[in-house]
Amino acid sequence: MSELDIRKLLKSVIAYKASDLHLVSGSEPQIRIDGKLIPLNLPKLDGKQIEEMCYGIITDKQKKIFEEEGELDFALMVPNVGRFRVNYYTTLGDIAAAFRIIPLKVPTLEDINAPEIFYQIIKREKGLILVTGPTGSGKSTTLAAMLNEINTHERKHILTIEDPVEFVHENKKSLFSHREVGSDTKSFAIALKYALREDPDIILIGEMRDKETISAALTAAETGHLVLGTLHTNSASQTVNRIIDVFSGDEQPQVRAMLSTSLVAVISQALIPKIGGGRVATFEILINTPAIANLIRENKTHQIYSQMQLNQQQTGMQTQTQVILKLLKNHVISKEDALRYSNRPEELKNLIQAL
Structure with missing residues (x-):
């Protein structure tokens, strides 16, 4: 595996409008779309392959920090692809990595529908x-x-x-x-x-x-x-x-x-x-x-x-309950997801029943 492969994987994050890429030994690369993990149709990776990919994009200083501490956080700019927040960690002795996309365009308050x-x-x-x-x-x-x-x-x-x-x-x-x-x-x-x-x-x-x-x-x-x-x-x-x-x-x-x-x-x-x-x-x-x-x-x-x-x-x-109820009434989200993400599910359940 080479640096080229990691660029291809990161390009797929952009192409699928995913938020994250996960590389874990014994699994195919997986991406997160709308909060759900989805495996890419690729061969399973082993620890050595992930290590080669991951070490190909960091400096010797970063490598030293990772080997001493077992954790590494950094930002990665991939030309013509995008910017990523990256975490390297170890799992059962093998290196693993999580990449989070950081949009190059800084959002506006209008973009996030801010109150x-x-x-x-x-x-x-x-x-x-x-x-x-x-x-x-x-x-x-x-x-x-x-x-x-x-x-x-x-x-x-x-x-x-x-x-x-x-x-x-x-x-x-x-x-x-x-x-x-x-x-x-x-x-x-x-x-x-x-x-x-x-x-x-x-x-x-x-x-x-x-x-x-x-x-x-x-x-x-x-x-x-x-x-x-x-x-x-x-x-x-x-x-x-x-x-x-x-x-x-x-x-x-x-x-x-x-x-x-x-x-x-x-x-x-x-x-x-x-x-x-x-x-x-x-x-x-x-x-x-x-x-x-x-x-x-x-x-x-x-x-x-x-x-x-x-x-x-x-x-x-x-309150979050009020916002969730409004989204439910407008058929933006499902009842199941409303209750799953609520920080006061009992209160929400009672209000849904009263609708």
Whole structure:
């Protein structure tokens, strides 16, 4: 197997409008289309073949990191094909790889059918905007669309810290500094520590993985920066708890106070298969109104969900259940998929029965 073969496989990802390519020993190459894995009609690969293909597209430095750590994340630009986020890992001693397509065209808010409230929250001068959801739910795409909107209309210095850098933005009105963990900086936390000296207006944090990074993000949001970040949580209220729970008991009151003042919004999203092919994004939106801020500060986060359902015309908030119900009524998604992707299936089931 050669580098040419991996290019052919990556071309097939583009041709089939797939999102991912998987190479695992003992299986034929598989691609993910509309969330489902589909084997390509090709011979099964063994570990040696995958190793030859994978080592053919990385540097000696990357090879050394992979052999020492057993994991490697990087971005790959394949001329005339596209850009990919790549992860190498080992399974039962053999190398395996996952390639995720990163569209070369940066999406707009119109492209992702963003609700009107998205346009409002990105005009904030400071604060924390979180986009959450499981892996593959389109978080990076949503954040790229938000930054694209700012880039189109405002003169800002936008600093992105990612592992690896995904969407590469051209400077329109704004100035971008893309920093990749591993090559441009050692870690998210270190990059954030020095970020405030780099005169950014907006900071994008690819992933808020640990206490240090979350703490630095909260500080940056408090000190006059608009901070955008991602978390792997499934609902807006769960996100608030996840941030607070990262800290020890005696630190939590201070973190709740910081979060209650600096949080702008939590957008929790999922991609649900559409009837007839393709996928549709559902956005659960939590806006930090004075009432929500009060619940965070007073450790009453269990009441956030019911608060989200009040005065939605004024606040711009919506729950995932409401969005899913609307899609069901409009025959965009099936009942089975609605329940499968719901983060409150019991509530949804009761509402479907009442229809």
